[in-house]
Amino acid sequence: MEKQNLPVVVVGAGPVGLAAAAHLVERGIEPLVLEAGASAATAVRDWAHVRLFSPWAEVTDPAAEKLLAPTGWLRPDGATYPTGGDWAERYLQPLADVLGDQVRYGATVTGVARAGRDRIVDSGREEQPFTVHIETADGGEERIAARAVIDASGTWSVPGPMGANGIPALGEKSASDHVAYRVPDLKDPAVRARYAGKRTAVVGSGASAFTALALLADLAGEEADTHAVWILRRGIGDATYGGGEADQLPARGALGLRARAAVEQGYASAVTGFRTEAVERDGDRLVLVAEDGRRLDAVDEVVVLTGFRPDLTFLSELRLGLDERLQAPTALAPLIDPNVHSCGTVYPHGVRELSHPEQDVYLVGMKSYGRAPTFLAMTGYEQVRSVTAALAGDHEAAERVELTLPETGVCGGAGLFDEPDAARSDEGGGCCAAPATLQIGIGTPASPGGC
Incomplete structure (x- = not known):
């Protein structure tokens, strides 16, 4: 032919x-x-x-x-x-x-x-x-x-790994039963049960991390002993939570404000300058270890949102x-x-x-x-x-x-x-990522897809 x-x-x-x-x-x-x-x-x-x-x-x-x-x-x-x-x-x-x-x-x-x-x-x-x-x-x-x-x-x-150098952290793969790479759907009863009453580390600094923190904060308001630990590779500055009310992306700004509220209201705690090098087992829980030797208190689950x-x-x-x-x-x-x-x-x-x-x-x-x-x-x-x-x-x-x-x-x-x-776009147009809070394709956000 x-x-x-x-x-x-x-x-x-x-x-x-x-x-x-x-x-x-x-x-x-x-x-x-x-x-x-x-x-x-x-x-x-x-x-x-x-x-x-x-x-x-x-x-x-x-x-x-x-x-x-x-x-x-x-x-x-x-x-x-x-x-x-x-x-x-x-x-x-x-x-x-x-x-x-x-x-x-x-x-x-x-x-x-x-x-x-x-x-x-x-x-x-x-x-x-x-x-x-x-x-x-x-x-x-x-x-x-x-x-x-x-x-x-x-x-x-192909989601990004927990390891700060772009390669999976030591022990990350063997801890896969307690590690997720997507924003959890907490309306799903099985997923909700996985995080309710648990201590969850959220690794990442973008809209996906904001969304996960906001959802876990909502869950913490309903389920006792639910807490998020936000792992940031850099420090917290003026741009950490996005543009807030001044953000040209109103929804992104709103997500950032919700993430800030999660921290300020005590539903989440932030750990800054933490570049994960290893994941260690502590019974059924996980301990994250940074490149500088710092060790976090044990967590039950980890949500890794470091891009794709x-x-x-x-x-x-x-x-x-x-x-x-x-x-x-x-x-x-x-x-x-x-x-x-x-x-x-x-x-x-x-x-x-x-x-x-x-x-x-x-x-x-x-x-x-x-x-x-x-x-x-x-x-x-x-x-x-x-x-x-x-x-x-x-x-x-x-x-x-x-x-x-x-x-x-x-x-x-x-x-x-x-x-x-x-659900209406009265304040502006569309987004940067697909899904908007999950950088992916197609796309995406980031997937997948695009948005």
């Missing part, structure tokens, strides 16, 4: 992956979406209880809406904020259903390479199609030929150009460096910033941000619009910017779960 007649393989049936498929269909190019889970938006469903910072108006893609329109799909109120569960059930799964057989579930991508060429070989490289290696849900293996690969698999599957990182293992035979710090495409990395930019100051970008030395392979969505913590779903949708235009040969459209992100107004939102006044 001619290379151009092969499908474009999209890795991941999350928000940006499904948007990529919709844009490919609009361009007359056959997509094949490979999803490891049993349904669309598997990662998003893992944080179904979290409300996004972005309203509905900012988390649906125009090409996807065109595909959905003939089915009688009704766009939700654009001013309201969906939870992850809402996003999956009311938009992402219906979109996957419309794509039909162009989405395959239970297909885990284990490798991508040029057919007959490992990463060393130059000769005839660009003329060869890609070969995508997958494992199926029943344990089988397949090889799929593709003209191009769009990796929208996000970062949700991309899984690049299955791309090892491709020639990727990645920034050495962020693990993002080299042209994109300076635009998303968290030391310089917030979500509102990252301008829209596309195929130019997402290209690699390996032609026709693209990392998009939260995965394109590598270890950078903030991401907008709208940015991901613009990425795949540009990439698919380039694959269709429409270079003018690929270079054109079709999205405007104002520096303010795009970064507000809910994020406070189901609080009564948090």
